[in-house]
Amino acid sequence: MADGTPQKRIDLKRWLWLTVKFCAGLFVTVHVYALVLFFAPIPGTANMAIRAVEGEKIQRVWVTLERISPNLVRAVIAAEDTGFCEHQGVSWNAITNALEERRKTGRTRGASTITQQTAKNVFLWNGGGFVRKAPEAWMAVFIDGFWGKRRVMEVYLNVAEWGDGIFGAEAAARARFGKSAIDLTEREAALLAAVLPSPNRYRLDPAGPYVRKQAGTYQARMRVVRSEGLDVCVLGKR
Numbered sequence: 001m002a003d004g005t006p007q008k009r010i011d012l013k014r015w016l017w018l019t020v021k022f023c024a025g026l027f028v029t030v031h032v033y034a035l036v037l038f039f040a041p042i043p044g045t046a047n048m049a050i051r052a053v054e055g056e057k058i059q060r061v062w063v064t065l066e067r068i069s070p071n072l073v074r075a076v077i078a079a080e081d082t083g084f085c086e087h088q089g090v091s092w093n094a095i096t097n098a099l100e101e102r103r104k105t106g107r108t109r110g111a112s113t114i115t116q117q118t119a120k121n122v123f124l125w126n127g128g129g130f131v132r133k134a135p136e137a138w139m140a141v142f143i144d145g146f147w148g149k150r151r152v153m154e155v156y157l158n159v160a161e162w163g164d165g166i167f168g169a170e171a172a173a174r175a176r177f178g179k180s181a182i183d184l185t186e187r188e189a190a191l192l193a194a195v196l197p198s199p200n201r202y203r204l205d206p207a208g209p210y211v212r213k214q215a216g217t218y219q220a221r222m223r224v225v226r227s228e229g230l231d232v233c234v235l236g237k238r
Contacts, residue, residue, distance in 0.1 A: 030123060030139075031142065033123075034123070034139070034142060034143055034146065034147075035146065037122070037147075037155070038146060038147050038151060041062045041158070042062075042122055042155060042158060042159055045121050045122055045159050045167075046124070046125045046126075047121060047125070047126060047159075047161060047167075048060070048159075048167055050126075051161075051165050052165075056164065056165030057165050058165050058167065059164075059165055059166045059167065059171040059175060060158075060166075060167040060168050060171050061168060061170040061171050061174070062158050062168065062170070063158065063168075063169070063170045063181060063182075064154065065150060065153060065154040065157070065234070067170070067180070067181060067182050068154075068157055068169050068170070068181045068182060068184075069181060069182050069183065069184040069185075069189060070231070070235050071184050071185060071186045071188075071189035071190075071222070072157065072169055072181065072184050072189040072192060072193070073153060073157070073231055073234050073235060074189070074222040074225045074226055074231050074235075075186075075189035075190050075192065075193035075218055075222055076114065076153075076156070076157070076160075076193050076196070077114070077225050077230060077231055077234075078190075078193065078218045078221035078222045078224070078225050079190075079193040079194065079196065079214075079218050079221070080113075080114050080117070080193070080196065081113045081114040081115075082221070082225065082230055083113070083230075084113065084114050084115070084149070084153075084230070084233070084234075085149060085229075085230060085231065085232055085233035085234070087113060087115075087144075088141060088144050088145070089113065089115040089116070089119075089137075089140035089141040089142075089143065089144030089145070090113060090115070090116060090137050090140050090141060091113050112136075113140065114152065114153070114156050115140040115143065115144050115152050115156075116136050116137065116140040117156065117160075118140070118143065118152050118155050118156040118159070119136050119139035119140040119142075119143060120132070120136050121156070121159045121160070122155065122159060123135075123139050124136055124139070149233035149234055150233070150234055153234045157169040157181075158170075160172075160196060161199045161200075162175075162176070162192065162195065162196075162199045163195065163199035163200045163202075163203070164200075166199075169181040169184075169192070172192055173188070173192075176188075176191075176192070176204045176205065186219055186222060187215065187219065189222070190214075190215040190216070190218040190219045190222065191204055191207055191211065191212075191215045192204070193215070193218050194207075194211045194212075194214035194215045194218060195211060
């Protein structure tokens with residue numbers, strides 16, 4: 001046994017070194033990929049691959065932010081992240097409030113920003129708990145700094161899932177309302193935002209009572225988003 005101990009130590013050091021090299025290489029690769037995606041459309045996501053494996057026909061049409069209605073931008077900000085223009089990718093206040101609520105009530109509520117959801121969709125996967133949350137937060141801060149708010153919103157609205165294998169605002173607008181994303185009305189945008197938390201559970205064909213109620217709430221919030229300039233980092237000053 002004594003003769004085998006040094007060899008075991010050498011093997012352990014070798015595996016540790018290989019692990020460090022692999023992690024370093026993966027870190028660099030992901031960040032280079034993120035920089036490339038500042039210019040290029042997102043080729044696909046893990047969630048799209050999963051849906052394809054499950055037998056869904058993927059429907060997706062990439063469009064620039066200019067080809068998406070401002071109503072949808074305001075709707076997702078109102079529904080998902082009213083502080084989108086203020087934080088640097090992660091809302092630490094939202095995380096603190098969520099942790100405090102969980103301590104008091106035992107209930108867990110989401111604290112992910114639109115930027116975190118974009119990072120998850122593009123670079124990571126659904127589920128995974130803290131194992132995923134840590135790199136998600138880092139990548140959110142990274143893309144917020146290097147991509148900027150408009151690019152983050154553009155990517156988010158092109159990779160978000162709207163159920164039935166539908167990804168992105170353009171495909172969702174065509175499938176649900178028979179029109180292009182640029183032509184979405186305030187109500188239609190609010191309805192699309194209402195199903196985002198669980199797009200394969202909530203329906204728009206037709207929308208049920210819960211979705212209609214949520215859409216009404218989001219319509220009211222959208223007007224606040226506009227009046228208070230909470231969309232200025234994406235849509236500019238009016």
